[in-house]
Amino acid sequence: MLTYTLYYWPVPFRGQFVRSVLAHVHALWDEAGIDAISTLMQTAPAGQLIPHMGPPVLTDRATDLSLAQTPAILAYLGRKHDLIPNDPLHDALTTKIIADSNDVLCEMTLNNGAQMWTRESWNAYRPRLGRWMEIFEETGRRHGLTANAGYFFGTERPGLADLTVHILWGTMTAKLPSLRPTLDATAPAIAGLSDRIGALPEQIDLCARSDAEYGNDWCGGQIEASLRAVLLPA
């Protein structure tokens, strides 16, 4: 039985964070598709499922509740499916990891394609991408994460923070593989965590379905073309 409907473009990017959690909890969902998303975005807020600017939007079909904004959707799913540690510190750290991930997505796409990458701007940006990797790595290190074992916050089972890390760094470097050596060198524990999550049967299955549907796309559009261009050897 379908339990959710997801409104997101047919690419990984922000939508894949939601899909990864849905797959992890064995939820069945359908994707509303491009036409439905476009219609929703052109509707006045008073007529929208939830007043919002852009996708992702997730509808919980059991309650007919809709939510927008990736951090809000993830927090809702995380709480509903018990994927967030039940203490104020680790709750807040999960929120921080999601906010950091959103910042990385914005930066990697120059704010959703507001500008296009040039070789100069990319070269200037690369150290900052490395610093983001260091920030994630140090967060993991302080919570006992090692390259070979462990999840975030030392629990025995993966949570929302782990799934988020996998989709941010794992999906990014799977789609843009020239970035993977930097991740391995800069953030080995994060790379290991991402691989461990990616090896879970639910994530292997999601990844295969997404690859079949979205091909090699990560964020899509002109901004992805400009990103791929600067990642090629000069």
Next chain:
Amino acid sequence: MLTYTLYYWPVPFRGQFVRSVLAHVHALWDEAGIDAISTLMQTAPAGQLIPHMGPPVLTDRATDLSLAQTPAILAYLGRKHDLIPNDPLHDALTTKIIADSNDVLCEMTLNNGAQMWTRESWNAYRPRLGRWMEIFEETGRRHGLTANAGYFFGTERPGLADLTVHILWGTMTAKLPSLRPTLDATAPAIAGLSDRIGALPEQIDLCARSDAEYGNDWCGGQIEASLRAVLLPA
């Protein structure tokens, strides 16, 4: 007794969301100042209070816990001081309102000053700013908010969502008053809510102290100068 230390620039912008909550719960805090922030930002993540890219950072002095990312800091304070409704929907809606607010801040500053406003780009953006106001207004309307009374989600006392709305729209239009007529016309219930929160003694006091320290600044820097330039009559 000081209970928190806040690391943020001497301007309202993101820091004011945190200050507003601290004032609301009668916390005493000090501000670390520009030099301490700059030093922290230049420190490798392994040596930072919490691995992060930029301020705000908040240290809870009782537990020596530090957090970064406005949404994470607000969620931590909101939960600690019982400012978030204790159900999954309204919890997620609070998260959404904070994420929406962050998007508006990013857009109004062209991603923290990555570009400068021109009259052309501002004119192109204005309808989208109006749509953000509509999104907030419709969210309020669906939860019983009216121009003359009520808080978000129908509780008897203000919560994190209300404080966030006040700092986003109230502070923005106080510092950039030419935007206030658009807010009044487009989002009267949100304007009313913002005014009701701004009339609380704690917020009057914070506003007076901030005005004395930060003058007329909103986000500060070159991006604020370019924003003020396009807000002047042609």
